[in-house]
Amino acid sequence: MKLYKTILLELKVIFSCGIYLFLPFMFLLVTGFFYINDTYSYIREVIAFGLFTAVLLVLVTVLNSLQTRKIIFGFLSIILVLLLFVKMSFYMFYGAKINASALFVIFETNTYEASEFLNSFINKEIIVLFFVLLLMLFFVLIKLFYTEKISMKLRLIPVLMFKHKLIKLFVFLLAIFSCYTIFTRFSNENVFLTSYTSHKDYILLKENLKNTLAQKESSYVANFLSSNEEQTYVVIIGESTSNSHMELYNYNRDTNPLLREIEDELYVFEDVISPHVHTIESLEKILTLSNYDSPNKKMNASIVQLANQSGFTTYWLSNQRPVGIYESIPTMIGNAASNRYFINSDDSIFNVYDEKLLPYLDKVLENTSEKKMIFIHLMGTHIGYDKRYPEKFEYFSGENEKTKYKHDKSEKLVNSYDNAIRYNDSIVREVIDKVKAKNTNSYVAYFSDHGDELYDTSDMVGHDMYNTTPSMYEVPFIVWMSEKHKLKHPEFLDKLKVVKRSYNLEDFIHSFSDLSGISFNEYDATRSVFNIQYQQRKRIIKDGVDYDKK
Template sequence: MLIFIDWNLLGREDVIEDFLFCLTVVLLLYGNVLKKQFLVDALCFFYVWYFVMETTSYLAVSSNFSSSYMYLLLESNKQELSEFTKAYFSLPIFLFIILSGAIFFIIRKKRLKQSNKYQSAVGILGCTAIVVLLKLTGLIENNAYHNIVRGTYGYITLQNSLKLNTNIKAEDISVKADNEVLVFVLGESTARNRMEIYGYNRKNTPLLNAIKDSLLVYNNVISTDVFTLKALPKMLTSLDVDSKKENHFNIVEVFNAAGYTTYWLSNQRPISYHDNAISKIASRAKMFKFYNHIIDKNTLVLDEILLPDYNNILKKPGKKAIFIRLIGTHFDYNKRYPSTFNKFNANPKHKSKENITISHYDNAVFYNDFILYSILESLEKMNTKSALLYLSDHGENIYDDGTSFFGRSEEVITKSMFEIPFLLWTSNSFTFPKDFEYKPDRVFMADHTYESIGHVFGVMHKSMDASKSIFSKSFKPRQRKVLGTIDFDDYFSVKDE
C-alpha cells in the first residue's frame, strides 16, 4: 500500500483498527480455540480476504471498504459488477491478490505452542475484549466485515422503511389546472458541471442548447445522496431528509387518484417488481415496463429502446403522466452511447486513463442530450397542454476537485456527486399555477421534487406544501443536508476556501 497509494489516505483510526483486528486472530490461534483444520483455514482465509477488500478498495477508489459499497453490490447485477471490475482492475491489485493467496497458504499451517492451561481462556476473553473495545471506541466503523453486515442491514431496513400509503382518495387532491400530459424524465449519474448547457467547455448538449430559450434551467439544485436507492425515493414520494413518519405518499399514486393514466418506462432493471424501493413506486403505475428485466438485465441496452413505446403512449387518448427512467450516463460510460455518438476523444498526446474516461463520459452526455431532446420533441408535436421535467438522481465525480478517481463515494465526497441538472419545458398552452415564479439560481434540494411536480402541474395532494416547491413564490429556503447530516453549502464553501 505504501508503494501504490498515498499514505495520507490511511487514517490513524484505520491503522489502529487493523492492528487490533489482527490481534483478535492471533488470540484465537493462540488459544487453540479452533480445533479442526478446516476452521483454522476458514479463519485465515477470511482474515486474508479482509485485507484484500481493504487494500483493493484503497487502490481502486482511494477509500476503505465501507458499508456504502454494500449498497452498490446489492443493487448491482452481474453485468454491472463485471463492468466495475474491468474498470478498476489493475496490475497492483492483481499482484496484491496473488501475494495474499500465498500468505494464506503460509499462515494456515502456523501454530502457537500451548504454554499453559489458561491459554484458551486468554484467547477467548482477549478476543472478546478487543471486539468490545472496537465497538465502544467506534473503531469498528473501519472494519470491512462490520461494514458488510451494517451495509446489508441498512439496505434491508431501507427497503422495509419505505412504506407507501396507497389509500389516496380523490377528495384529498385538488386539481387546479386542466393540463393533459406530464413527462417526468429521471436521468442517471449525470453531473451538472459536465453539461454544455451549464457552462461545460465541450459542446455535448447541442440540442438542448438550441432550445435553451424555451427551457427553465435551474442552476443550483442538488441531490440528497450519491446512491440511487437513497436519492430517488426522496424525489418521488413525500419522504424527505427530515421525515419522521413511516407512511409516505408517492407521486404515481397521486396522479392515479387525480384521474391520470400513469406509465413507467425504465431502462434500468428492478431487483424484483415489488421488493426494490424504486420498483415499489413504479409498480403503482397503470402500465410499467422494465427493459433490462425483459432482456435478462442487460445493461448494454441503449436508452433509445424506450422511445417507440413512449411515442405510442403519447398517441393514446386521455390525460396521462409518463415516468421515464434512463440508464443515462451510468458507468460503464463507453457503453452508454452508440458508435455514431463517439464525438469526443482523448488528446493523442495525453491519452491517459483519466482523459479517456472523461471523453467517454462526455460522449454519454452527448447521447443523453439526443435522448432527452427526442422525448421532448415528440411531446411538443402532440400540441397538448403538457410539461416535461428532467433531473438526475445524483451527479458523478469525474476526477473533479483534484480527486484521482471517478464514480461516487460517501467517504470521499465532491460537489459534482450532488449537483444535478434540473430542467423544465412546457407547451405554449400549459397552465401555470397562479403563484408560479422562475428563479434560476434558487437554492434547492431534490427531496422536494414531489411537491414541485404537484405544484407546477396543478395536482396537489393534501401532503404537499407549495412552500417546498422550487416553482412557487412562497418557496422557503432551508438547510441542505446531504448524506443525512452534512450541510452541503457550509461544507463545500469551507472546503473551497
C-alpha cells in the same frame, strides 16, 4: 516455584500458538500506520482486529483433537487474512473503511457493475497487498501442516488440558471480554458484523418498500386536491448525466444542439445538485418524501403514488433493467404505477439506446382525454458510454482542451461521454416535441439522478461515494411547460428569478406537486423551487455534509 513455572510454560504455549494467528494483526499494525490517515481510526482498527483474533485463538485452543485444531487453525488464518485484505484494500483505495453505505450499493448492484467496480478498484498497490498476504498465509499453513511437527503439537496443546485453573479462567475471560467489546464498541470495525447488520437492514428496507412504496397508494398522505381537467405531465429521470458536460450549462462543446434551439422555452435551473452520487440512494430521496431532515423510510410516499392518489393515470416507462440481485429501489417505486413498461432486459454491458422508449411514449400519448402522468426512466449516459448511442451519433473526436487530465484513455472516454450527452439531448428534445404536439395543459421535467466525473477535477471516470467531485453532484434540471400550463400557473412566470435558486433535488417531490397542481397534507411550499414561498436551506449531501461548505 513449581506453580509459577507451570503458568509460565502454559502461557508460553498460548503465545507460541498465537503468534501465527496474530501475524495478520501485526501486518495491520504496521501497514495501517501508513495507510489509515487518522490516528483515532487506526487505534480503533488495531484494537478491534486484535480482539477478534484473540477470540479466534481461544476457539483453537479449546479443541481436543490435534487434527481438528490444525484444520480450524488453518481455516481461521484464511478468514483473518481475507478480512485484512478487504479492510486494507478499502483503506488503500478509498482512504476510508468499508461501511454500510458502500455495502448497500454492492447489494443493489448487478454483476456487470460489480465487475466494472472491481476493474477500477484493482491497482498496483492492491495487487501487491494481495500477494504479500497470500505469501503470509502460505507461510502459516506450511508451518502448520508440514514443518515442526513436534513443536507445533506442543504449541497446539489444548487449553482444557492445562493443569492450572487460573490459565483456563484467564483464557475464557479473555474470550468473553473480547466478544463483548467487539459487539458493544467495535461492531463498525468488524467487516462480518457490518455486512451482517447492513444486509439485515437492506432486506428490511426492501420489505418496507414492498409494503409501502410499491403499492398504488400510500397511507401516509391524504387530503388531495387536484383539478379534473385534461393534463399530460412527463417526468424524465436521467442517468449519470452531469451538467458540467452540457452546452446549456456552458460546456465548451456543442452537446445540446437541440435543446439549445428551444432554450427560451425552457427553465434551465442553474444550480441544482443531487443528494447522493449513486442511483439508489439518490432516487430514494428524489422520488419520495424522504430527505435528510426526515429519512422517514416507513412513513413515506413517492411521486408515483401522489399522482395515483390525485386521480392521474400513471405510466412508468423504463429503459433500465428491472432486476439486480434484488429488485432495485427505482423498480419498486415504478411498480406503483398503474401501467408499467420495463422495455429493457439487457444489462448495461450491452448497447442500450433510449430511443426504444419513444414508440411507447407515442402509444401512451395517443389517448388525450385523461389526466396522465408519465414517468420515463432513461438509461441516459450510464457508464459504458460508447454503448449508449447509435453509430450516427459518433460526433466528437480528438482531445478536448477543457479536459484537465489528458491521456489516451481520458480522450476516448470524454468523447464517448459527450456523444452520449448529445444523444440524450436528442431524446429529451423529442419527448418535449411529442408532448408539445398534443397542445394541451402539459409540462416535461428532466433531471439526472447524479452526474459522473470525467477527468475534469480528478483523474478518474464515473461516480464513487468515497472520492466525490462537483461533477458527480451537479446535475441538469430542466423544465418545459406548454402555453396552456403557463396560463394556469402565472406564479411560475418569473423564470429568470427561479432558475437562479440553489436547489437540492431531495426536495423534488414538492416541486413536482407544485408543478402538477397537486396539494396534499405533507406538501411543503417552502421546498418547491417554483413557489413564491420557497426558502433556500442548507443543501445536505451524503449523510450530513453541507454541500456549499464542503
